[in-house]
Amino acid sequence: MVEQDLFLVNLKRSFREIFQNTNTAEGYFAPGRVNLIGEHTDYNGGAVFPCAITLGTYAVIARNQRGYMRLFSSNFREVGIREVALSKVEFAQEDQWANYVKSIMWVLQLEGVSFEEGFDIYYHGTLPNQSGLSSSASIEVLSCMMFLSEQQMTFSNEKIALLAQKAENDFMHVQCGIMDQFAISMGKKDHGIYLKTQTMEVKYAPIILGDYQLMIVQSNKKRTLGDSAYNQRRLECEEARRLLSKKKVIESLCELTVEDFYELQDLIQDPVLRRRAFHVITENQRTIDAYEALQKGDLLKFGRLMNESHESLRDHYEVTGKELDTLVETAWKQTGVIGARMTGAGFGGCTIHLVQKDCVGSFIHEIETVYEKECNLKADFYPVSIGGGPKKILS
Numbered sequence: 001m002v003e004q005d006l007f008l009v010n011l012k013r014s015f016r017e018i019f020q021n022t023n024t025a026e027g028y029f030a031p032g033r034v035n036l037i038g039e040h041t042d043y044n045g046g047a048v049f050p051c052a053i054t055l056g057t058y059a060v061i062a063r064n065q066r067g068y069m070r071l072f073s074s075n076f077r078e079v080g081i082r083e084v085a086l087s088k089v090e091f092a093q094e095d096q097w098a099n100y101v102k103s104i105m106w107v108l109q110l111e112g113v114s115f116e117e118g119f120d121i122y123y124h125g126t127l128p129n130q131s132g133l134s135s136s137a138s139i140e141v142l143s144c145m146m147f148l149s150e151q152q153m154t155f156s157n158e159k160i161a162l163l164a165q166k167a168e169n170d171f172m173h174v175q176c177g178i179m180d181q182f183a184i185s186m187g188k189k190d191h192g193i194y195l196k197t198q199t200m201e202v203k204y205a206p207i208i209l210g211d212y213q214l215m216i217v218q219s220n221k222k223r224t225l226g227d228s229a230y231n232q233r234r235l236e237c238e239e240a241r242r243l244l245s246k247k248k249v250i251e252s253l254c255e256l257t258v259e260d261f262y263e264l265q266d267l268i269q270d271p272v273l274r275r276r277a278f279h280v281i282t283e284n285q286r287t288i289d290a291y292e293a294l295q296k297g298d299l300l301k302f303g304r305l306m307n308e309s310h311e312s313l314r315d316h317y318e319v320t321g322k323e324l325d326t327l328v329e330t331a332w333k334q335t336g337v338i339g340a341r342m343t344g345a346g347f348g349g350c351t352i353h354l355v356q357k358d359c360v361g362s363f364i365h366e367i368e369t370v371y372e373k374e375c376n377l378k379a380d381f382y383p384v385s386i387g388g389g390p391k392k393i394l395s
């Protein structure tokens with residue numbers, strides 16, 4: 001029996017143990033994502049360049065004839081089974097992670113999809129918790145695709161991404177952009193996803209790294225206040241856009257080139273707002289340049305742009321913090337590291353690193369030691385394997 005089949009068999013067994021449900025059960029998977037470059041550009045009409053990874057979320061689902069949902073996650077056993085009525089889907093603090101599933105039921109109901117029959121669903125995530133590798137978007141996209149599939153319906157993967165974003169914005173009240181849900185829905189094995197968020201134009205780029213390995217380092221720093229600081233950054237960008245529009249009307253910051261910004265920057269008096277806009281506009285240009293560098297196989301340039309991205313996120317956007325800076329700045333000093341930056345929203349979560357394959361061992365050793373000494377935390381290391389999008393697992 002191949003590994004995946006065995007994995008599914010075990011998940012189905014766990015499902016039956018938890019729910020005592022012997023109806024026919026199906027398995028589904030959605031990946032997590034890592035962003036190579038293009039941070040905090042997606043809600044400013046800019047470019048992003050993420051990829052789906054092979055770590056993600058699994059679910060096993062079966063009908064329960066109860067007229068309500070029962071949800072369980074092996075990652076949050078202490079939360080127990082959450083019961084959700086089909087008619088009145090509302091956010092409830094005590095449902096914790098299960099609110100993400102509810103947000104999808106809610107958004108699908110708005111789309112006219114009705115849930116008349118109850119399901120039992122067992123979730124199992126292989127993404128580290130609080131890693132900033134989009135475990136929440138993974139649950140959302142997975143649930144959306146799974147619910148549609150169980151109702152014999154299909155929406156395009158792009159539509160699933162947009163619905164999952166709406167669920168997160170309007171039900172979870174996190175004003176995220178489209179990157180995470182899009183990267184997860186549209187994932188393609190061994191490819192980066194270059195997306196211009198203003199037009200939703202997408203280009204897939206093969207990721208060919210030759211002698212280099214992309215490494216994710218999980219800081220294990222809790223993202224306290226992450227969501228409110230994120231929403232705050234969005235408001236700051238909106239205010240900067242409004243001020244810049246006094247001379248040149250723009251709908252989003254990334255309509256401006258870096259040169260435009262230098263010309264117009266005096267319209268923004270507040271140095272904080274000015275720094276925020278500077279990051280967004282230069283990051284958009286770095287993302288365009290990084291995509292082109294990768295197309296040409298210029299990994300050194302790609303790595304330099306990653307480094308510049310981190311510096312800007314640290315100095316202008318101010319979303320890094322001691323832990324992420326320690327990981328990245330230590331990496332910059334290591335032999336064989338040609339690029340390193342934080343990835344995702346920031347304030348905790350993960351960093352990514354482009355490391356010469358021969359040097360991965362010494363890289364892990366050195367980062368682990370320095371990080372523990374400086375930040376009193378243990379880092380976890382994952383090589384990036386770029387995987388495909390959400391799918392039903394055929395057994």
Ligand code: GLA
Binds near residue numbers: 039040043180
């Ligand atoms: C989070 C959001 C994304 C994006 C990143 C920052 O992951 O969900 O939409 O804004 O932060 O690039």
